[in-house]
Amino acid sequence: MATQLEHLETLKEIRRIMDRSSRFISLSGLSGVFAGIFALLGAGVVNWYLDSHHLVTRNMYEVTPNWDTVVFLCLVAAAVLVAALSSGIFFTVRKARQANQLVWDNQIKRLLVNLAIPLGAGGIFCGVLLYHQVIYLIAPSMLLFYGLALLNASKYTLRDIYYLGLCEMGLGLMACFFIGYGLLSWTIGFGVLHILYGAIMYFKYDRKA
Structure with a gap:
């Protein structure tokens, strides 16, 4: 009986080693939490801007495609992205070092490549929508392509x-039908879902490390 238990533990250890060699497991739940917080802050700033410029009607966000509004929204989006990436890199590097794991290896390279391809396509597509002034589909498209990127990189x-x-994909598809609530769907997708996901990841993996 003892020998069988030893063999079972050995097999489990081999499986853990193989899993570490094929997957990047140093993602930190705190990076998701902070990304969600930054998204909520960005959404709050955008909501204030739209309200102060009288671009909100009956809880339906109708953004007039003028240059000042577009520039402001792009700046807020860029600030949220930089803040989220910075916090993600910080917490992920810290977790990897605590676990004595490499931060930059073949696994993270494959992860980033598979994440970047759908995100790059989505960024170009959103640019096309902006060029044609189809503003109301930009937020749903961001959620859709981000969801596709996560699915592509999850392996x-x-x-x-x-x-x-x-x-994220389900929320993006719903937002395509309820186009007046693009900012709300964006806030839920990039803010609330990230915080929930990050909290689950933290208590599921980080606390055990």
């Missing part, structure tokens, strides 16, 4: 990313 990291991607 190289923790499985939880897969379910987050499904949620």
